[in-house]
């Protein structure tokens with residue numbers, strides 16, 4: 001289902017687990033900060049709307065989306081009490097193939113963190129053809145993928161909690 005024609009910020013609060021005791025990390029890329037700040041705000045606001053305490057949200061910044069891999073890895077290691085982490089980035093096609101390598105590298109790196117680490121890392125990295133697409137997905141006509149990422153983070157935090165319970 002494409003984003004076009006859908007609003008990423010709409011969700012049914014009744015279907016979201018109780019997040020009041022969860023702790024979250026958000027690692028934010030500084031590249032295209034007009035976009036990443038919008039994504040961060042969407043995620044932060046969604047956490048607050050779902051009863052996450054402000055003091056339970058940790059934010060780290062990194063230079064670019066490729067550094068999200070290392071930043072999220074160090075957050076996993078340094079803040080073992082976190083229940084989930086969101087990686088926030090905005091990659092926009094330029095003149096060269098660099099876009100392809102950054103996008104693939106970040107995708108694979110965050111995938112690896114979910115395999116190797118115990119804290120889920122949510123992929124909130126826009127990979128757009130132009131800034132208009134990015135604006136539309138970070139608080140514009142298509143809503144905010146940051147909101148979508150926060151809801152995913154809450155759901156994965158609950159899944160991780162349930163898994164620990166059943167493991168005994």
Ligand SMILES: Nc1c(NC[C@H](O)[C@H](O)[C@H](O)CO)[nH]c(=O)[nH]c1=O
Pocket residue numbers: 029031032063064065066067089090091092093094102
């Ligand atoms: N072009 C974009 C980049 N490029 C920078 C890389 O992410 C990385 O910081 C650099 O290669 C040094 O390791 N980053 C974005 O987040 N968005 C872009 O559009």
Ligand SMILES: CC(=O)[C@@H](O)COP(=O)(O)O
Pocket residue numbers: 091092093094095096097098099100102
């Ligand atoms: C994703 C990128 O690194 C890209 O925006 C850089 O632009 P260019 O390919 O023109 O060097």
